[in-house]
Every structure is written in C-alpha cells, then in structure tokens.
Amino acid sequence: MLSLGALIWVSVRPLLRLVLCTGFGVLITRADIFPAVASRGAGQIILNITIPCLMFSKIVPAFSQNNIGTLGPLFLVAFIYEGMGLLLAWIVKQFFWVPHRFRYGILVAGGWGNYGDIPTSVVMSITAGPPFNSTNDQTLAVAYISAFIFVFFLTLFPFGGSRMIAWDFAGPEVEDEEMREVIRLKRRTVLQIWKKMSSIARRRLNVQALEEDDRYSDETEGKQLPYRTVLSGTQFDEECPLPNTAPGPLSTTSGNHKDSTGTPEDTTPIITVLPSETIVTTSRISYTAHVDTSVPHITSPAPTITHVDTVTQVEPHALRTDNTHAKPVRFDEASSSEPVTDKPTFWKRTFKRARIFLVSLSSPPSLSIIVAFPVALITPLKGLFVTLPNSPIPNAPDGQPPLAFIMDTANFIGAASVPLGLICLGAALARLKVPMSLTAWKAMPVGSISALAIAKIVVSPILGVIICQGLTSAGVIDKNDKVLRFVCIFFSCLPTATTQVYLTQVYSSTGSAEHISAFLIPQYALMVIMMTVLTAYSINLIF
Structure with a gap:
C-alpha cells in the first residue's frame, strides 16, 4: 500500500506531463507557428497512421485466448458510460436552456468523451511504475483502451452518433430568448x-x-x-x-x-x-390541463447532404408541425412546387445504410483493431509477429519472428500518437473563442455549461466507481485484474471529445463552432483536479 504522499504524486505526475504537452500545442498555436491547416493535417496523421499502429502494436502481444474474456466487460462498460453520458446531458437540457444550434450537440458532448490521447497518456504513465507491474501492465492497459476507442468509433460514425451534430443546423434560426422562455x-x-x-x-x-x-x-x-x-x-x-x-x-x-x-x-x-x-x-x-399555445412551433427543413472525410453522409430530416400531427417533410417539398419523385424502396435504403456503415467501419483505427484481434488469438499468426514459447513458426535468421519488423515499425510509429495528439488538443483549445466580457457571458447558457461540466467531471466518476464496483462484486469484472478495474474506473472521468469541434465545423454552414467551445473549456479546467482525485482513490481502492 502506497503512503498518502506517494499516492498523490503517482496521481499528479501523469497529469503534469499531459498539461505540459498540451501547453506546447497552445503556445505554438498562439505564436501562429501551428496554423489550422497544419493542425488538420496532423489530425489526419494521428487518425490514419499513428493510432492504428499504436493499437496493433499493443493488442497483438497483450491479448490471448486466456484473457480474451475481458473484452465483454470492456465493451459493456464503454456502452454504459456513453448511455449514462447521454442521459445526464438530456437531463441538463431539460432544466437549462441550450442554444438552438446546439440542441443535439449537447447530447453528443455528454455521450462521447475524449477516449484517445488523454486516457492513453495518463494510463500509460501510471501503469509504467509502482504499484503496477511496469513490464506487462502498460501494454495490457493500452490494449484495454483499444476496446473503448473501438466503441467510440463504432457508435460515433457507423451507428450515426455524428449525425446528431448535423441535425443542429437543420431548419431556421431560433433566437436565444425563445429558447430561454421555453x-x-x-x-x-x-x-x-x-x-x-x-x-x-x-x-x-x-x-x-x-x-x-x-x-x-x-x-x-x-x-x-x-x-x-x-x-x-x-x-x-x-x-x-x-x-x-x-x-x-x-x-x-x-x-x-x-x-x-x-x-x-x-x-x-x-x-x-x-x-x-x-x-x-x-x-x-x-x-x-394547461396547454400553452403561446410557445411558437419550430420547423426545421432538411439541409443538403454533407460528406465528411470518413464520416458518413448525413440526411437530417426535420418535422413540419401543424394543428394535427407532425410528419417528416422533404426539403424539396417545402421549397419547390415541382412534383417530388418517389421515395427509394426499402431495399435501396437498406443497401445505402449498409454501405455507409461498412465505409465508416473501414476507417484505419477500426480496421487495425479488427485485424489485430484475430492475429492475437490465432497462435500461428501471432507467432509471425511476436516471440511465443513453443511457437510453430520458425524464426528468421536473426532469431526473431519473421514479421517482427512490422511490430517494430508499429511500435516506433505508435509512440508518436500520444504526444502528437496532445499537441493537437492544445491547438484545438487555443483556437476556442472564450468570451472575455461580462456582457458576453451573460448572453451565454452559463447554467447548461456549468451543469454539463459537473455532470461529466463530477457526477459521472461517482457513478462510474459505483458501477464498476457493482460489476466487480457481480463477477462481471475480474477482481484480480487490477489493470482492467483501473481502466474501467478511469474512463468515467473524461471530458467531451475535441473531435466534436471538427465535426461541428464541418457540418456548420459558416465553419464555426462557437457553442461547443464554451462547453469544452470548463470541463478541461475541472478535469485536472477531478482526475487526480479519481486516480488516487481508484489506486487506493484497487490495491
């Protein structure tokens, strides 16, 4: 058992590295050395090269037929956290006004956390030293993180979570005062x-x-x-x-x-x-019963289809409200007197959705995880990449497995994923527009901003500890797998993903993301304190 001082230092040390690396991104962005074009290019490098290499290099040696059962609890906890975040954001939306162009974005902000650079950086640093086993636990921790990343990409893109961001920009503008009155x-x-x-x-x-x-x-x-x-x-x-x-x-x-x-x-x-x-x-x-007929009905015609890199095509449909029943209405019906062509058949719609799903699923991070698991579980394939006892695959002339150079390359490139991701995170935070005047803050949804930050960074970790302890007591999570327990608890205290900033800029007709920026900054400021507390408490609880 670590002393109180050692426990605090173990919890603070990885966050210091995170803050310093993120600070470098802020500095070079403020100095105009790292423009938006360069940041976007670095993000593409992370998404398409460094993260796939990092996932492959950690999953293959970490997983085997003995511990493949941990994927079940990891996927379960990941889905629970996303559902819990959506529920908390929905509750915040019911009691605090939210800008009309962020009415669905707040749900995405609550459901999808930063599952990439932040947890990978902190968890790798903590598991690299006592009380964890530095030789194996670091690799195992990153392999466990890959399950959360896979669920993140699966639900945000193939399952259509990102489409909710596009729904924010459907329909006419609604004044903030009207949203406050509602x-x-x-x-x-x-x-x-x-x-x-x-x-x-x-x-x-x-x-x-x-x-x-x-x-x-x-x-x-x-x-x-x-x-x-x-x-x-x-x-x-x-x-x-x-x-x-x-x-x-x-x-x-x-x-x-x-x-x-x-x-x-x-x-x-x-x-x-x-x-x-x-x-x-x-x-x-x-x-x-009192039916308030003074509240205006809001109509939202559908915008044109948008295509975003590997993001799926989006067809947000709005509702036309009248005195009887609301029904979906096509954009061309509301804006043109020309006859509307017949709707596509059920099979055409199904084929189109399946194609979009498969295209989204074929993103490099998802593909690397999908390919890495069969390689890790099939002994002859695994023997081609890593050294195994009694391996059926003969070694190369240098005594290493025949494809060990691929693992070396993946490890080498993957090591750049975390620092480069933190620099891009700092660049994204530096570009967020922070209101500097009191008048500007009064015009902002301070209630929903504060409530969402508390829900994500304070309430969610409390519920996460309760959920993980309950799953451990029920035998779903192995009590003896301390790395698994720590990773599951740690992922409950993550702020909104900065990926939402880029998606909002893409779907917005003006290319701006002024609303999401106000919601991100308080979360990342509060994260440093709460993540230290959660790390210290979870290590003391597990060990």
Whole structure:
C-alpha cells in the first residue's frame, strides 16, 4: 500500500506531463507557428497512421485466448458510460436552456468523451511504475483502451452518433430568448406540479393521522369502528386540489343551472381552467390541463447532404408541425412546387445504410483493431509477429519472428500518437473563442455549461466507481485484474471529445463552432483536479 504522499504524486505526475504537452500545442498555436491547416493535417496523421499502429502494436502481444474474456466487460462498460453520458446531458437540457444550434450537440458532448490521447497518456504513465507491474501492465492497459476507442468509433460514425451534430443546423434560426422562455415555462410547470403533489401528499398524511386518532379514541372506549372520512363533500373539494393540475387562465360562470328534471341547481360559481382538456371534474370545480399555445412551433427543413472525410453522409430530416400531427417533410417539398419523385424502396435504403456503415467501419483505427484481434488469438499468426514459447513458426535468421519488423515499425510509429495528439488538443483549445466580457457571458447558457461540466467531471466518476464496483462484486469484472478495474474506473472521468469541434465545423454552414467551445473549456479546467482525485482513490481502492 502506497503512503498518502506517494499516492498523490503517482496521481499528479501523469497529469503534469499531459498539461505540459498540451501547453506546447497552445503556445505554438498562439505564436501562429501551428496554423489550422497544419493542425488538420496532423489530425489526419494521428487518425490514419499513428493510432492504428499504436493499437496493433499493443493488442497483438497483450491479448490471448486466456484473457480474451475481458473484452465483454470492456465493451459493456464503454456502452454504459456513453448511455449514462447521454442521459445526464438530456437531463441538463431539460432544466437549462441550450442554444438552438446546439440542441443535439449537447447530447453528443455528454455521450462521447475524449477516449484517445488523454486516457492513453495518463494510463500509460501510471501503469509504467509502482504499484503496477511496469513490464506487462502498460501494454495490457493500452490494449484495454483499444476496446473503448473501438466503441467510440463504432457508435460515433457507423451507428450515426455524428449525425446528431448535423441535425443542429437543420431548419431556421431560433433566437436565444425563445429558447430561454421555453425552458422557463417548463421549469415553472414542473415546479407547480411538484408543489401541488407535495401539498396533496401532506394533506393525505394529515387525513390518515386524524383517522388514526379517531380509531384510537374509539378503541379506548371499547368501540372498534371502521375508518371514517374526515374531510368529505364540499369541504374536501374546495380545500384539497386534485393532482395532475396545472395553472391556466380562469373563467368564472354563474347563474341558475338546471338538471335534467328542470330543477335549479346550486348557483355557486363554477371555475374552469382553460383551454379545456378536462382531466378531473368535481361537483364544484373543474380542473383542466394547461396547454400553452403561446410557445411558437419550430420547423426545421432538411439541409443538403454533407460528406465528411470518413464520416458518413448525413440526411437530417426535420418535422413540419401543424394543428394535427407532425410528419417528416422533404426539403424539396417545402421549397419547390415541382412534383417530388418517389421515395427509394426499402431495399435501396437498406443497401445505402449498409454501405455507409461498412465505409465508416473501414476507417484505419477500426480496421487495425479488427485485424489485430484475430492475429492475437490465432497462435500461428501471432507467432509471425511476436516471440511465443513453443511457437510453430520458425524464426528468421536473426532469431526473431519473421514479421517482427512490422511490430517494430508499429511500435516506433505508435509512440508518436500520444504526444502528437496532445499537441493537437492544445491547438484545438487555443483556437476556442472564450468570451472575455461580462456582457458576453451573460448572453451565454452559463447554467447548461456549468451543469454539463459537473455532470461529466463530477457526477459521472461517482457513478462510474459505483458501477464498476457493482460489476466487480457481480463477477462481471475480474477482481484480480487490477489493470482492467483501473481502466474501467478511469474512463468515467473524461471530458467531451475535441473531435466534436471538427465535426461541428464541418457540418456548420459558416465553419464555426462557437457553442461547443464554451462547453469544452470548463470541463478541461475541472478535469485536472477531478482526475487526480479519481486516480488516487481508484489506486487506493484497487490495491
């Protein structure tokens, strides 16, 4: 067991290297030495060359038929984290206003974290020394990280996660004040419903208490009586509002009302909440659900198809809203009077989606992972690349496996992936536009920015520790595989991926990404503190 000082140092040391390397990217970008074109080219090198080489060089020696079962827990935890992030972002969206051009982007920001350079840098540094076994644990850790990276690419591109970013730019512009008003009305309705439900619950508890008192007094007199209704009739109707009500405009009518026999009824005013979608009606008061017709309907015609490098084609369809039912509408229907051609058949649509899926799946990082696993599990193939005991493949004249030079090349190129990725991360952060005036900050969605940062960097790690400990107790995660447990816990504290910045710039008609930048900076600032705490806690928990 490490001492407290050693534990803190082990947790802080990899983050210092991360900050320094990222800082170099910020400096050369601010000095105009590393322009956007160069950064984009470096990103293509990372995506197509260095990351595939790093994944292949770590997966082949690390995995075997003995530990291939760890892929199941890794994939499960990766999908859980993405689903949890989407849920947290959706909750933030319900209570805090979000710019119209970021209404789906916030979901992507919550679901997809930075699964590349940050965790690889930190995990490689931590597993390279005590309390881990530096000879094998570092390679094993990077191999485990490859499972998270594979899920990241699989869900973001082939499964269509990146399409949500394109949906943000479909339809006309909506002013921020309108978005604020929608959330304000939603919060007010939720608060009023909560207050009424709480009031009803308290009154019911009071009724039960009074009934219990009456029953007790009757029992003391030797007379066991059934429960009685204390508040009933008109008194209950007027003093105890019914549930599922919402405030609305009131209309009061009075006069002599007659029943079916013509007998005049009570002339007490009848209060009705409008517009009329009646849920519950009593003899005195009619309660109706409030439908706010003042909120404007938002229409979003579909933009043209966009093609992004290895990113799939996107066809975001919007909805036309009218007084009946919303239905999908094609862009050419809304903008042209010419007849619309027939829709493609089911098989054509299926073939097109399958082709897009396969094209996205054939990206170099995904291909390298897909190829590396069969090589790692098939002994004759693995013997061609790495030295194995009792290998069926004869060695080359130098005593090494015949294809060992490929592994040497992959290791050599893959070593450049992490530092180059951190430099590009610093360049991306340096180009983000930070509001410098108080007026600019007031116009920004500070509530949703802060809430998403807390959800991603504070709430998510707490839930991640609980989930991983639960899976360990259930036997899904091997308790003795300390590297596996550490990697699974560590991936719960990752900020939004900077990949979203590039995707937003591509899908945006102006090439800007002003909204995502405001959401990224607080997360990366908070990450340094929370990642140190999580690393120290997880090492102490595991060892």
